[in-house]
Amino acid sequence: MQSNTAAFLMLTFWLAMAPALSAQTGEVNSCVSCHLEEGEELAVPVEGMRNDVHAQNGLSCADCHGGDPKAGLDGDMDAAMDPDKGYIGVPSRKDIPTFCARCHSNTAYMRKFNPRVASNQLERYKTSIHGKRLINGDEKVATCVDCHGVHGIRASNDALSLIYPTNVPSTCGRCHADAEYMADYDIPINQLTSYTKSVHGVALLDRGDLGAPACNDCHGNHGAAPPGAPSIAFICGQCHLNNSELFFKSPHRVAYEENDFPECETCHDYHDIQHPSDEMLGVGENSICIECHEEDSKGYATAIAMRNQIEFLKSKMSTADSLVALAERAGMEVSDALYQLNDADDALVKARTQIHSLDLDNIVNVTNEGVTLADAALLAGTNALSEVQFRRKGLAVSLVFLLILAVGLYLKIKEIDIKHPLR
Amino acid sequence: MSSEAQKPEPTKTSDTSQSVDAMPRRRFVNFILGGGLLTTLGSIVVPLFNFMIPPKIQEAVQNSVVAAKVGELPRNSGKVFKFGSKPGMLVHNEQGEYKAFSAVCTHLECTVQYREDFKHVWCACHNGHFDLTGKNIIGPPPRPLEVYDVDISGDDIVVSRV
Amino acid sequence: MAEVTQEPQRAQAGVNEAGESKLKLWLKDRYDFSALGYLIKKKEVPQHRHSIWYYLGGITLFFFIIQVVTGIMLLLYYRPTAEAAFESVQFIMTEVKFGWLIRSLHSWSANLMIGAAFVHMFSVFFMKAYRRPRELTWVSGVLLLFLSLGFGFSGYLLPWNELAYFATKVGTEIVAVVPFVGDFFLKFLRGGEDVTGATLTRLFGFHVAVLPMICTILLMAHLLFVQKQGMSVPPQFERNDTKLKAMPFFPNFLLRDLLGWIVALAVLIAAAAIFPWELGVKADPFAPAPSGIKPEWFFVFMFQTLKYIPAKVLFIDGELLGILAFGVGGGLLVAVPFLDKNARLGKSSKLFTIAGIVVLIYMIAMTLVAYLLPQTF
Structure with missing residues (x-):
């Protein structure tokens, strides 16, 4: 939070400074004046720089492309773009990473702008599939500009940046979801559509939950633990710590290794990861267990037992829940019971995590905790509902009293009317 | 006084029988009225009195x-x-x-x-x-x-x- | 028999020749209540086919008494601060024995009281009971109705729940459009620029101190006038020469009044026990306004009207126009006895009857429209 605020403040500062800078550089920058004059294609880079983080930090054309803008002030283009004065022009695709790395790998230089900035992007890029292929002459792979953009590169925490978490999937998808572009490669192109429908994709793209992983959170940024990393469970375990830890201790680990099953992915799939449901457990229609475990096997029996534990707790909770809700609707105070149900829910979540250990005793311990709490909530709900009954009866009794009084009064009025007739 | 005794002279005794009958009737009315009044007052006073007894948990503020x-x-x-x-x-x-x-x-x-x-x-x-x-x-x-x-x-x- | 047994009892209690007990004499020495007793003895209630309306004032009074009793009860636990108000009402409803009942009674009785007061007012209006010499009874009555609306408005916010918070915000905002003094009144009502804990404390003060004080004085005057002048006979019966039958106020009518109160009490406790008044969720000034904000039902017709007035009417702000109209309307209502010349002279005043019917239909129609088209809120 702190660093975000600082970054935001800095960004605001630079945004405020930007017009001043461009006005200042505009006087001496012949690149800008010429390119704008030429217009069309040549003007595009200048236009794009308006929102560029580099321009906002006070860099101008020559800082990347070299050359001498001052020399061009009298209209001498050749002088301005003289290779002897360091003019580079447009770098070839294979040179882009080193082009950017001139600054970005220079730690001392980069720290002037942001003391916490990383400066190892090039090194890490070289270890990635993209980087390796580029070195081997494949110019179709992604270089810096394919992900970050060019002339118009925004800070990574700018929501319009191509690499802002919510934009990452579509940025990667620009190549990876393009059948024509990917035709030369022997990999699927459905990752983007799968991911978009997955629990992670829905969380990130539909709900805007920035805690949910985008492509790079599993596959890495510049370096990558690319497809083929030593263990999928390590990757998932970056966030799902408990599940992966329990998995590593479970009998599945050895079995999966022997059968060359892809760990987490075996049950949860990849890219298309759905919110896990209890249906996956047990031996029902949607069970995953029975894909491997045959009837009468030990695993089959454990699958049934685990599912039963979960279902038992769930049914206890739902009974208590509906009763407590009933009492709450009747206007009763049930915050204690709600608190217990909250804890029971806790136990259910924990039990689902414990499934990864495949240890029935562990699971039973956790579910029993929940069952005890659910029973307590059930009792509180029952008590509250009997209080409702007490109120109803109280109302009935007092209405009877009122009725008696009304009858008495009515008879009295009859009596009085005779005694004091109408005048 | 029994009703049979009134029958021979209905017009004459009507006044007296009414006044004699009126006594138990009035008592009955007063009984109903008093009973209703007492029980109603009770069902008003009991909640009010209970309301005034401070509950054990005094802390109402949950902030x-x-x-x-x-x-x-x-x-x-x-x-x-x-x-x-x-x-x-x-x-x-x-x-x-x-x-x-x-x-x-x-x-x-x-x-x-x-x-x-x-x-x-x-x-x-x-x-x-x-x-x-x-x-x-x-x-x-x-x-x-x-x-x-x-x-x-x-x-x-x-x-x-x- | 009874006469005989009563003799010694009387002697014990100490009775003089005139049949007055020592206590009565003692009291008479301090203040002679006989005038009041005479008034009550002499008072009669005319009997005709509209006599039923004479009970409405008593019913309103009964609900007011319930309000006073339950209100004082709630004060034992209620805390008028933004931090504690909601929780203290929650506490009353959940922890305090019969607290749910007392709070529910207070809310229900408030609404029933305003309902009864409206019916009372319209019945008096249509029976032209405001004619000489009852002008001040009418004026005090209308002022009491306005005070009741003030009670309703200030009391609505006190539980500090979301709906009430935003309704109060909107309600006080409307005051701001009044030229010159609007801004001052807005700040006066809110205790600052915005609806905050200061507003709550302020409205609480109005609700439990200022309004009750004024209300008590006006109510005393109102009741005194009624006792002094007796019930008015509607002009159509008065013009007929046949003398109407009359019922002694004490005890015949009073006992009937009590019977009405018992029925009212039964309705009230049944409503309060079967439909306990909801508390809602705690107000959060920083949360976006929830859907379904509405003022209390007795303000709804005014809000609905303000919605239908165009933003500008001949260079005048529409909302301002609406508020001025309601202000003038309220003023006219107070002044009805002085405006209705025909009724004052004992002639029929069709114009006022028609105007009353139109206003009544308008209020009902606007309220219905607002509730039947909930999206308009």
Whole structure:
């Protein structure tokens, strides 16, 4: 939070400074004046720089492309773009990473702008599939500009940046979801559509939950633990710590290794990861267990037992829940019971995590905790509902009293009317 | 007086029989009226009287709660307390400061706990970690924990919503 | 028999020749209540086919008494601050024995009282009971109705729940459009620029101190006038020469009044016990306004009207125009006895009857429209 605020403040500062800078550089920058004059294609880079983080930090054309803008002030283009004065022009695709790395790998230089900035992007890029292929002459792979953009590169925490978490999937998808572009490669192109429908994709793209992983959170940024990393469970375990830890201790680990099953992915799939449901457990229609475990096997029996534990707790909770809700609707105070149900829910979540250990005793311990709490909530709900009954009866009794009084009064009025007739 | 005795001279006795009959009738009316009045008054007074007796739990304010007593928590320890209908977490850190947060994990709403070995807050459900400013540092929790104010008044450690 | 047994009892209690007890004499020495007793003895209630309406005032009074009793009860636990108000009402409803009942009674009785007061007012209006010499009874009555609306408005916010918070915000905002003094009144009502804890404390003060004080004085005057002048006979019966039958106020009519109160009490406790008044969720000034904010039902017709007035009417702000119209309307209502010349002279005043019917239909129609088209809120 702190660093975000600082970054935001800095960004605001630079945004405020930007017009001043461009006005200042505009006087001496012949690149800008010429390119704008030429217009069309040549003007595009200048236009794009308006929102560029580099321009906002006070860099101008020559800082990347070299050359001498001052020399061009009298209209001498050749002088301005003289290779002897360091003019580079447009770098070839294979040179882009080193082009950017001139600054970005220079730690001392980069720290002037942001003391916490990383400066190892090039090194890490070289270890990635993209980087390796580029070195081997494949110019179709992604270089810096394919992900970050060019002339118009925004800070990574700018929501319009191509690499802002919510934009990452579509940025990667620009190549990876393009059948024509990917035709030369022997990999699927459905990752983007799968991911978009997955629990992670829905969380990130539909709900805007920035805690949910985008492509790079599993596959890495510049370096990558690319497809083929030593263990999928390590990757998932970056966030799902408990599940992966329990998995590593479970009998599945050895079995999966022997059968060359892809760990987490075996049950949860990849890219298309759905919110896990209890249906996956047990031996029902949607069970995953029975894909491997045959009837009468030990695993089959454990699958049934685990599912039963979960279902038992769930049914206890739902009974208590509906009763407590009933009492709450009747206007009763049930915050204690709600608190217990909250804890029971806790136990259910924990039990689902414990499934990864495949240890029935562990699971039973956790579910029993929940069952005890659910029973307590059930009792509180029952008590509250009997209080409702007490109120109803109280109302009935007092209405009877009122009725008696009304009858008495009515008879009295009859009596009085005779005694004091109408005048 | 029996009704048979009235029959021979109906017109003459009508007045007297009415006045004699009127006595039990009036008593009956008064009985009903008095009974109704008493029971009704009772059913009004009983709730009112009960209402005036202060209930045992005096604390109506749930925006602040006494989470612990001074000295109850050793340094580098924490406890979960009830805050409204949700759990809260009070931590006494190694430097001797008290910190309080919502104990509801921002991931799947499990109740978090203080881990003395980590010296920070930890959620057992999915191994989520929060530092002592409530910030989510490791694991699946997407957001920091809600932070509460801690004040010490006398012997009480009072936690209140910011 | 009864006569005989009563003799010694009387002697014991100490009775003089005139049949007055020592206590009565003692009291008479301090203050002679015989005038009041005479008034009550002499008072008669005319009997005709519209006599039923004479009970409405008593019913309103009964609900007012309930309000006073339950209100004082609630004060034992209520805390008028933004931090504690909601929780204290929750506490009353959940922890305090019969607290749910007392709070529910207070809310229900408030609404029934305003309902009864409206019916009372319209019945008096249509029976032209405001004619000489009852002008001040009418004026005090209308002022009491306005005070009741004030009670309703200030009391609505006290539980500090979301709906009430935003309704109060909107309600007080409307005051601001009044030229010159609007801004001052807005700040006066809110205790600052915005609806905050200061507003709550302020409205609480109005609700439990200022309004009750004024209300008590006006109510005393109102009741005194009624006792002094007796019930008015509607002009159509008065013009007929046949003398109407009359019922003694004490005890015949009073006992009937009590019977009405018992029925009212039964309705009230049944409503309060079967449909306990909801508390809702605590107000959060920083939360976006929830859907379904509405003022209390007795203000709804005014809100609906303000919605239908165009933003500008001949260079005048539409909302301002609406508020001025309601202000003038209220003023006219107070002044009805002085405006209705025909009724004052004992002639029929069709114009006022028609105007009353139009206003009544308008209020009902606007309220219905607002409730039947909930999206308009």
